[in-house]
Amino acid sequence: MTYDTTLVETLEHKSEREALPACLTRDNLSPEYFPACTRSQLALVVTLCLVFGWICFHKLNHTDLWGHLNFGRWMATHGALPAMDPFAAEPGEQAIVHSAWLSQLLGYETIATLGLEGLVLGHALLATLGVGILIAAIRQRGVPLAWAIAGGVAYYLLSLPIVGTIRPQLFGMVGAPLVLLACSYLPEKRHPLIWLPITFALWANLHGSFVMGLVMLGVCCVGVTWRIFGETGGLKPTAFDVRCVRMWAALGLSVVASSFNPQGPALLTNVLSFGHHSALADISEWRALSVASLSGGLFYTSLAVLLVMFKISPKRWEMRDLLLAIVFGLATITAMRMLAWWAVIWPWVFVPYLAAYWQARFGTNETPAPATTMRTLQATGFVFMTILISPATNNLLLNQPRGIGTIGGSDTPIYVADEIARRKLSGAFFAPMDWSDYLVWEQPAGFRPLAYSHVHLLGDDIWQDHQQIAGGSGEWLALADKHKLKYLVISMDRNKQLAQQVSRYSRQPKSRATVLYQDRKAVLVQLKSQVTPTASVSEASQ
Amino acid sequence: MLKSVCRWVLPPLALLMALLVYRFAVGSAMAPTIQTLRETPWQITPPHDEPLVATDQELHQMLAKMVPSTNPVNSNNFVHGLRLWGVQAKFEQASLANSEELRAYFLNDREFQRWNGPQTPPIFQRTADGGLRARFFDDTLHHRFSSSFHTDDLLATFGETGTPLNTPIKLRQGEGSVRELAEFALRDFNLSRHEFEWTIISYARYIFPQKRWKNRWGETITVDDLVDLCVDQPSGVGPCNGLHRLEALVVLYRADEQAHVLSTKSRTKLLQHLANVSGLLIAAQTDAGFWTRNWPQGEAGRIDEKATVYDQLLVTGHQLEWLALAPVEVQPPRENIVRAARWTLKTILEISPQELQTHYGPFTHAARALCLWRGQEAGEVWMKHQAISPPVEAQNARPRIQEAPESGT
Numbered sequence: 001m002t003y004d005t006t007l008v009e010t011l012e013h014k015s016e017r018e019a020l021p022a023c024l025t026r027d028n029l030s031p032e033y034f035p036a037c038t039r040s041q042l043a044l045v046v047t048l049c050l051v052f053g054w055i056c057f058h059k060l061n062h063t064d065l066w067g068h069l070n071f072g073r074w075m076a077t078h079g080a081l082p083a084m085d086p087f088a089a090e091p092g093e094q095a096i097v098h099s100a101w102l103s104q105l106l107g108y109e110t111i112a113t114l115g116l117e118g119l120v121l122g123h124a125l126l127a128t129l130g131v132g133i134l135i136a137a138i139r140q141r142g143v144p145l146a147w148a149i150a151g152g153v154a155y156y157l158l159s160l161p162i163v164g165t166i167r168p169q170l171f172g173m174v175g176a177p178l179v180l181l182a183c184s185y186l187p188e189k190r191h192p193l194i195w196l197p198i199t200f201a202l203w204a205n206l207h208g209s210f211v212m213g214l215v216m217l218g219v220c221c222v223g224v225t226w227r228i229f230g231e232t233g234g235l236k237p238t239a240f241d242v243r244c245v246r247m248w249a250a251l252g253l254s255v256v257a258s259s260f261n262p263q264g265p266a267l268l269t270n271v272l273s274f275g276h277h278s279a280l281a282d283i284s285e286w287r288a289l290s291v292a293s294l295s296g297g298l299f300y301t302s303l304a305v306l307l308v309m310f311k312i313s314p315k316r317w318e319m320r321d322l323l324l325a326i327v328f329g330l331a332t333i334t335a336m337r338m339l340a341w342w343a344v345i346w347p348w349v350f351v352p353y354l355a356a357y358w359q360a361r362f363g364t365n366e367t368p369a370p371a372t373t374m375r376t377l378q379a380t381g382f383v384f385m386t387i388l389i390s391p392a393t394n395n396l397l398l399n400q401p402r403g404i405g406t407i408g409g410s411d412t413p414i415y416v417a418d419e420i421a422r423r424k425l426s427g428a429f430f431a432p433m434d435w436s437d438y439l440v441w442e443q444p445a446g447f448r449p450l451a452y453s454h455v456h457l458l459g460d461d462i463w464q465d466h467q468q469i470a471g472g473s474g475e476w477l478a479l480a481d482k483h484k485l486k487y488l489v490i491s492m493d494r495n496k497q498l499a500q501q502v503s504r505y506s507r508q509p510k511s512r513a514t515v516l517y518q519d520r521k522a523v524l525v526q527l528k529s530q531v532t533p534t535a536s537v538s539e540a541s542q
Numbered sequence: 543m544l545k546s547v548c549r550w551v552l553p554p555l556a557l558l559m560a561l562l563v564y565r566f567a568v569g570s571a572m573a574p575t576i577q578t579l580r581e582t583p584w585q586i587t588p589p590h591d592e593p594l595v596a597t598d599q600e601l602h603q604m605l606a607k608m609v610p611s612t613n614p615v616n617s618n619n620f621v622h623g624l625r626l627w628g629v630q631a632k633f634e635q636a637s638l639a640n641s642e643e644l645r646a647y648f649l650n651d652r653e654f655q656r657w658n659g660p661q662t663p664p665i666f667q668r669t670a671d672g673g674l675r676a677r678f679f680d681d682t683l684h685h686r687f688s689s690s691f692h693t694d695d696l697l698a699t700f701g702e703t704g705t706p707l708n709t710p711i712k713l714r715q716g717e718g719s720v721r722e723l724a725e726f727a728l729r730d731f732n733l734s735r736h737e738f739e740w741t742i743i744s745y746a747r748y749i750f751p752q753k754r755w756k757n758r759w760g761e762t763i764t765v766d767d768l769v770d771l772c773v774d775q776p777s778g779v780g781p782c783n784g785l786h787r788l789e790a791l792v793v794l795y796r797a798d799e800q801a802h803v804l805s806t807k808s809r810t811k812l813l814q815h816l817a818n819v820s821g822l823l824i825a826a827q828t829d830a831g832f833w834t835r836n837w838p839q840g841e842a843g844r845i846d847e848k849a850t851v852y853d854q855l856l857v858t859g860h861q862l863e864w865l866a867l868a869p870v871e872v873q874p875p876r877e878n879i880v881r882a883a884r885w886t887l888k889t890i891l892e893i894s895p896q897e898l899q900t901h902y903g904p905f906t907h908a909a910r911a912l913c914l915w916r917g918q919e920a921g922e923v924w925m926k927h928q929a930i931s932p933p934v935e936a937q938n939a940r941p942r943i944q945e946a947p948e949s950g951t
Binding site for chain 1: 544545548549550552553556557560561564565568569669670680681683732734735736756757758759760761762
């Protein structure tokens with residue numbers, strides 16, 4: 001529909017233009033009942049769709065996914081939380097810290113209801129939600145939406161090594177942006193005092209990373225207090241300043257809300273002591289950040305850029321921002337795993353300074369383009385195409401699920417697991433740590449791993465023995481007998497030496513090892529129990 | 543208020559409508575894994591007739607030594623017997639199993655129990671998802687010699703003997719069909735397997751020209767993947783010195799001569815590989831005419847001090863067998879073939895009955911190869927001479943169930 005603009009253009013007086021009815025002055029295709037979108041809002045939708053779609057193409061990495069799903073299944077089946085390790089062949093004496101029980105249960109219910117595609121969908125939704133909330137948090141700092149979107153994209157790229165893998169920590173990657181969103185509103189607004197504690201109450205049951213959220217909030221409290229102290233000049237006025245009270249109230253309420261979990265307030269100390277288990281030293285993400293790695297490169301580049309921007313931006317740096325950078329920067333250097341939290345705070349801290357610098361250096365006074373319905377249609381169309389192109393949503397829509405061979409990570413031991421389930425094997429077994437979870441998932445009835453992904457539940461000696469067997473130690477048979485292992489599931493790629501040792505041994509005349517199944521990726525060996533205790537060392541060395 | 547509500551509701555509603563239209567337009571039914579199955583397997587007939595390989599009389603004399611004995615009863619021997627003799631051959635002695643009996647051993651569990659005893663588990667079993675599979679050698683430590691020795695070797699033999707897919711299989715409980723075996727074989731196939739040769743032969747006979755399918759893990763397998771799998775494996779590695787892979791390639795190629803769906807790239811890769819193997823065979827052939835397990839080494843493979851007559855006959859017989867079905871352009875010169883065939887014939891005629899019985903399975907490949915090089919199947923040769931040849935004496939009168947372990951193929 002068009003209209004003749006001649007009348008409008010010939011009018012000279014503003015008041016006469018204003019007297020014209022709206023149907024003559026509004027744009028052509030913006031009915032009042034359909035929303036209009038600005039260019040930036042359209043960009044936001046496109047960005048979130050791209051993040052969602054990209055994550056949907058990720059595979060289900062088996063690093064500890066199946067271990068968590070095993071716990072979820074156990075809880076759903078038994079209607080209770082396990083007090084001790086219910087899966088290991090030799091459970092440790094350590095009680096389980098139930099910091100992720102809710103995510104494990106949700107994960108299991110998702111796969112039970114929607115299958116593997118449901119897990120992929122859940123992964124994509126959580127990752128997209130995290131990006132979206134962080135964009136909102138950055139925007140709330142007074143930054144134009146376009147810059148906030150850029151910050152969200154930067155967060156996604158920085159956190160890709162973490163966000164790209166499905167695991168309960170993804171709930172933390174939603175919780176942390178929510179904390180920053182609350183800090184963007186606080187201390188001027190009060191409503192975060194309601195929803196932030198609810199967030200922490202859920203987070204404390206979804207993943208132990210709620211502690212990171214409390215640290216973020218605590219650092220922000222210190223930073224805001226410092227700022228207010230600078231304004232008031234005295235301790236007492238600072239302490240009674242309503243803004244200060246709101247900040248510390250938010251922290252106090254969040255700490256209290258975090259106690260709403262099966263372990264109560266003790267969860268906080270239990271989570272803090274989690275990282276000290278000796279087995280974690282062998283897990284790469286718990287090691288110190290290496291400069292030569294991708295994660296190291298991302299971190300140090302972002303740190304350098306941040307320091308430069310602090311220096312050159314006309315925006316006055318805030319203590320809150322500086323403290324966040326220092327605390328999480330140091331934490332990331334000590335453990336690669338902390339890069340996830342650096343990736344959250346970095347854009348929230350960095351983008352306001354960048355936006356101010358950009359405005360000062362290149363800013364224009366152009367009037368932004370008006371919102372139009374056409375852009376809303378474009379956004380809707382983009383969402384539609386994203387749902388069609390993304391494998392998870394398309395396959396759920398058409399009820400054509402992809403199988404584990406397509407969705408699972410390439411190293412997921414699907415064939416040997418299938419064989420184990422077919423034979424209904426039960427007993428203690430050795431397998432690479434990350435394989436054990438999937439093997440137990442496929443054969444839950446009595447197939448018990450020497451070690452699986454929850455290594456923090458193991459005794460130190462068991463973990464060491466597992467590593468020795470995995471490395472193809474000459475003592476492998478003695479260690480297998482020590483732990484009464486009935487089966488060995490050997491990776492042809494990662495346990496080459498063990499595979500050679502076992503192969504050599506199985507061909508001996510009185511060997512106790514029988515190869516039950518073999519393909520190019522795995523060997524499944526059955527071990528008969530030894531006749532005499534001293535036989536095993538001399539047997540294997542022949 | 544209404545405007546505000548509409549602004550929130552209309553875009554998601556429009557999206558939902560679009561998705562519903564898409565859902566019902568595209569449909570939700572999963573495409574079946576195996577869409578086209580030939581009812582009868584492709585016929586792969588021997589294209590050559592080389593009289594210098596063996597005379598009719600020599601063939602018959604050789605086949606007289608290769609009659610399928612039932613003492614001891616052994617599924618591997620029976621399937622090789624069925625493969626060699628096809629479905630036509632009849633033997634006079636009661637201790638010998640006719641072709642029909644050999645086939646019935648596999649297709650009728652009652653017959654299977656008659657040979658192996660009622661305590662023996664059936665050779666075909668239902669899977670948890672209702673599929674049909676053969677009991678495999680490694681499934682248990684007991685009853686191994688009544689099981690299938692190689693993955694899908696029974697199905698491949700059904701294909702080689704022209705057994706239609708709708709052929710019923712009488713199970714211990716209920717009934718199945720060869721079609722169910724074929725469907726399970728493809729659903730169960732993956733590219734990480736060690737043994738895939740017989741599955742590929744079965745695919746080539748029954749399923750080809752369907753070019754792709756999904757296994758039960760959701761992975762798509764294509765015929766190009768199968769060609770790559772056969773060609774890319776190191777020569778000489780695998781069951782029977784890796785030689786069944788060559789047979790699988792030849793069967794696939796010959797099926798494609800009728801179907802014409804192989805991509806140019808795969809066809810070229812396949813033929814190039816076979817030609818390369820022939821080049822190695824020319825270099826590796828001993829003066830006597832046989833090949834050893836070291837044939838992939840070319841000329842250096844002529845010497846193999848550890849090779850027994852069994853090794854030599856196994857390798858030479860298998861090589862001759864795939865060459866008999868291969869196109870001329872990838873074969874070694876006829877002189878090499880004839881030399882190998884004459885050595886094979888002489889060795890079979892001279893070999894002791896005990897050694898023949900011990901290695902019956904592998905040696906049937908040699909026997910079949912000689913018949914194929916004369917443009918015939920063993921059953922045809924046998925029945926042609928049945929009227930004029932005297933009955934063959936049996937080794938033992940009564941069948942008995944296998945007890946002692948036998949060296950496998």
